[in-house]
């Protein structure tokens with residue numbers, strides 16, 4: 001039950017109707033009896049400045065920022081965490097006494113999900129990242145800050161991979177990057193090297209035409225961890241293939257939930273129960 005004392009957290013996106021963030025956060029608030037409410041707002045890109053100001057006007061305690069606003073919000077914040085600044089994207093805003101501070105918890109959510117859900121750390125590991133979109137950028141930045149050994153990048157449009165590599169080499173002073181052509185033969189040849197493989201593209205997502213990634217997990221290390229950020233369906237064709245070859249998997253809810261849990265802590269100073277968050281999403285997806 002909300003009352004005059006209830007605190008509000010929200011999400012700004014466009015579109016936003018499919019967001020799972022209200023589901024995970026409201027379940028976690030309820031679970032520990034926090035008097036908070038999480039709501040979604042569809043904000044047209046032309047109104048994003050006013051939306052940010054409204055956080056102050058309405059004393060909304062925090063917000064998630066999603067597509068297509070993650071880069072544009074930066075100029076309307078009072079403060080930005082150095083990591084989010086370097087990355088150039090914000091997914092979490094905290095309202096501290098009328099001052100807005102931005103963070104990026106996406107990549108950290110991925111790393112924490114691997115650790116907590118699959119018992120894998122990335123330090124000194126060789127990682128294959130498929131895709132170069134917003135999710136990929138967050139994941140790569142966090143992989144670097146957690147001291148991975150090498151990152152191999154493959155992408156349908158190779159020019160995007162080359163661009164990202166150049167930008168990140170400069171920004172993060174990380175030089176152990178390689179680019180692999182988006183061709184099955186080429187990827188398969190290098191597959192035995194990787195300790196972690198992550199799909200950050202929408203390949204395999206419900207409704208998408210392309211279901212299969214150009215690689216065969218038969219050639220991967222037996223100890224590899226195969227991760228997919230797609231969570232609709234939860235068992236993506238890629239994760240199904242991993243299971244077929246008895247490889248360990250990390251599903252798309254892992255990153256979603258852990259990036260949320262980090263934001264939850266920033267807003268409330270309390271730990272979210274990620275198991276409660278997961279069961280709430282699963283109920284919703286069913």
Ligand code: ATR
Pocket residue numbers: 067130131132133134135136155156157158160200201202203210
């Ligand atoms: P987001 O910001 O949500 O991560 P995005 O910026 O649209 O999404 O990025 C999507 C990523 O998935 C890109 O790497 C894209 O490849 P391109 O750079 O070639 O566009 C990749 N992607 C999307 N659909 C794909 C498909 N059908 N086949 C291969 N790659 C695809």
